[in-house]
Amino acid sequence: MAIHRTTGAQAEDGSVVPRFTRAGMLEVPKTRLPEREMLPETAYQIVKDEVMLDGNARFNLATFVTTWMDDEADRVYAATFDKNMIDKDEYPQTAEIESRCVTMLADLWHAPDAAETVGTSTTGSSEGCMLAGLALKRRWQQARRSAGLDTDRPNIVMGGNVQVVWEKFANYWEVEPRYVPLEGDVFHLTADRLLDHVDENTIGVVAVLGSTMDGTYEPVEEICAKLEEYERASGVSVPVHVDAASGGFIAPFVQPDLVWDFRLPRVVSIQASGHKFGLVYPGVGWVLWRDAEHLPESLVFHVNYLGGDMPTFALNFSRPGAQVVLQYYQFLRLGRDGFRLVQQTCQDVAVHISQTLAAMPEFDVISDGRELPVVTFSVSKDVTKYDVYDVSRKLRERGWLVPAYTMPPKREDLAVLRVVVRNGFSHDMAELFLKDLHTAVDWLDDLSGPMPHEEQPSSFHH
Ligand SMILES: Cc1ncc(COP(=O)(O)O)c(C=O)c1O
Numbered sequence: 020m021a022i023h024r025t026t027g028a029q030a031e032d033g034s035v036v037p038r039f040t041r042a043g044m045l046e047v048p049k050t051r052l053p054e055r056e057m058l059p060e061t062a063y064q065i066v067k068d069e070v071m072l073d074g075n076a077r078f079n080l081a082t083f084v085t086t087w088m089d090d091e092a093d094r095v096y097a098a099t100f101d102k103n104m105i106d107k108d109e110y111p112q113t114a115e116i117e118s119r120c121v122t123m124l125a126d127l128w129h130a131p132d133a134a135e136t137v138g139t140s141t142t143g144s145s146e147g148c149m150l151a152g153l154a155l156k157r158r159w160q161q162a163r164r165s166a167g168l169d170t171d172r173p174n175i176v177m178g179g180n181v182q183v184v185w186e187k188f189a190n191y192w193e194v195e196p197r198y199v200p201l202e203g204d205v206f207h208l209t210a211d212r213l214l215d216h217v218d219e220n221t222i223g224v225v226a227v228l229g230s231t232m233d234g235t236y237e238p239v240e241e242i243c244a245k246l247e248e249y250e251r252a253s254g255v256s257v258p259v260h261v262d263a264a265s266g267g268f269i270a271p272f273v274q275p276d277l278v279w280d281f282r283l284p285r286v287v288s289i290q291a292s293g294h295k296f297g298l299v300y301p302g303v304g305w306v307l308w309r310d311a312e313h314l315p316e317s318l319v320f321h322v323n324y325l326g327g328d329m330p331t332f333a334l335n336f337s338r339p340g341a342q343v344v345l346q347y348y349q350f351l352r353l354g355r356d357g358f359r360l361v362q363q364t365c366q367d368v369a370v371h372i373s374q375t376l377a378a379m380p381e382f383d384v385i386s387d388g389r390e391l392p393v394v395t396f397s398v399s400k401d402v403t404k405y406d407v408y409d410v411s412r413k414l415r416e417r418g419w420l421v422p423a424y425t426m427p428p429k430r431e432d433l434a435v436l437r438v439v440v441r442n443g444f445s446h447d448m449a450e451l452f453l454k455d456l457h458t459a460v461d462w463l464d465d466l467s468g469p470m471p472h473e474e475q476p477s478s479f480h481h
Contacts, residue, residue: 038064074418080438080452081422083231083265083295087443088345095341095348096300102340104140105331107324113340114324116347123350124305127271128263128280128289137314138307139332140293140343144264145184146334147290147306150318151260152188154288154308155223157315158258168219176216176257177225178208179427180232182264185225194222200429206233206385210241214249223258223287228266228279232426233386233435234393236266239279239286246285258287258313265391267291267305268298272359273366274390287313293346296362296391298353298442303342361442365392368449369440375453381460385435392440397433405463405470407434413459419452 038044043057047065076086088096099113107114117140125136141147152175160170174195177185181198189196197216199208207230217224224246226239243259250256261279263270268291270277280289286309293303308314319330353361369388376382376396385395398407407423414421426433440449463470 034058074420077443077448078418079420080440080444081420083292083439083441084301085294085298086441088298088300088349089352092345092348092352096345099341099344100339102344104338104340104343105322105333105336106340107322107329107331108326110340111325113344114329117340117343120343120346120350121305121307124267124291125281125307128267128307130281130307130309132310135310136307137311138305140346141290141304141306141333142302142335142338143294143304144182144262144290144292145187145304147292147304148184148260148262149188149191149334150306150332151288151290151308152185152194152223153192153318154314155258155260156192156194157318158313159220159222161315172220173222174218174220175222175225176213178227178230178237179429180207180230181225181227181262182231185262195220197221198428201427202429206230206426206430207235207237208242210238210245213242213245217246217249217257219253219255221255221257223260226259226261226279228261228263228270229391229393231264233395233437234265234388234391234439235386236270236277236279236390240283243283243285259283259285261286261289263289263291264304265292265295265393268293268296268358269362269366269391272355272362281309293342296365296441297346298349298358298361299342299345301342302339303346305346362392365440365442365444368392368444368446369394369438371446372438372440372449372453379457379460381464385433388440394438394440395435397435403469404466406472407436408472409463409470410436410456410459413463414455417455417459419455 038061041061043061043065079086102110102113120140121136121138122133125133125138130136141150156173159173163170172195174197175189176197176199179198179200186196199212199216207227213224224242226237226242228236228239239261246257246259267289270279280286288306288308290304290306291297293299293305294301314332319332322329322331366388369392373384373387373394377384381399381402382396383399385397386393388394398410411421411423421436421438423434423436425431426435
């Protein structure tokens with residue numbers, strides 16, 4: 020058969036023009052919507068190549084968010100990415116799956132009556148925090164109004180280590196944030212200093228199960244006991260919300276005897292990130308109230324569901340439903356035993372890393388991965404030639420993303436590095452990481468003088 024050169028319509032349509040020589044490739048539109056269409060495979064190549072520069076998410080030891088799922092999960096994702104979570108009437112089974120997940124989590128977190136627990140999926144923990152905070156504020160307002168008291172000056176009490184979302188909550192919903200400052204070598208909220216900050220205008224106390232700063236757990240049970248004491252003395256009942264963004268999917272499996280959840284009557288709501296240790300790709304969180312009484316009816320909107328009524332409480336209207344389906348997939352796929360295995364393995368890897376670091380004279384271990392599988396460490400005081408930021412930069416040369424940041428107010432003097440061990444960061448990868456860390460440190464130790472210092476970022480929120 021004769022071979023012909025491309026001419027006419029074929030050439031015009033561009034599909035045979037070598038991919039990287041096509042018009043769209045030569046000048047990638049960056050600021051204006053292009054006038055003309057391009058072939059889908061050309062657009063695909065451009066976009067895929069651009070995001071390639073983000074690097075490999077599996078080397079991202081900064082994030083708590085899932086970067087790996089089974090191939091079957093990827094297939095479930097591809098089969099459900101068209102689902103809109105708000106279309107309860109059109110996608111009733113996705114709505115049913117969401118409700119099953121809420122009940123399973125209520126059971127996991129020891130709600131008094133799992134089947135009656137109210138809760139919802141969210142876009143992540145941040146939306147869960149906003150909704151839980153709003154419910155606290157509205158309940159406080161209702162109680163104050165019915166007692167004939169003013170509602171002008173609500174406050175919320177939390178440790179100086181809270182994630183930025185709580186600062187946002189306080190700002191957006193006009194609640195005074197009261198941060199209990201860090202003290203000494205304790206980098207989270209403790210019960211002993213709490214009551215100086217609590218009063219009749221406190222809508223709630225936020226206790227964090229798994230601090231973003233160092234992965235440690237705040238003592239929820241002691242915090243609740245201290246608030247019991249306060250109630251006995253003052254008659255004021257202050258509820259607790261547990262920000263279990265990460266710990267909500269770790270503690271039930273790795274520290275099952277730790278009492279932090281709805282077993283404590285003062286805990287009125289809990290939120291967690293399905294997309295962190297809930298082991299689902301980004302885009303899903305959960306918030307639950309211990310019972311309907313703790314979610315004021317005035318915050319609930321009603322959507323049509325199979326011709327019936329479906330109550331919703333959300334900041335968004337439309338939102339992807341696929342991650343909710345993926346959460347259910349993960350619950351079925353792993354079950355309690357599977358979750359325990361995955362999370363225990365993460366913890367074993369984290370503890371191995373912290374023990375290796377503890378044996379290196381260059382570092383001091385701040386948290387050893389025995390609560391959340393998160394290791395934080397600082398450069399020892401004897402090291403004068405480099406700091407945590409230099410170590411972070413050096414590791415980046417090998418692709419590892421390890422954030423360096425200072426602790427919150429009152430301990431800003433302490434700068435740390437943090438490694439989050441997630442599903443997929445295997446023992447083998449940990450060995451590769453430690454080898455690269457040793458090489459980086461050897462290089463830095465061999466410097467003839469101190470590293471020249473640029474201005475360092477002061478904080479890091481993740
Ligand atoms: C303790 C804590 N709360 C809330 C958040 C916000 O979570 P998300 O990223 O799921 O919105 C984070 C995120 O790291 C966190 O660590």
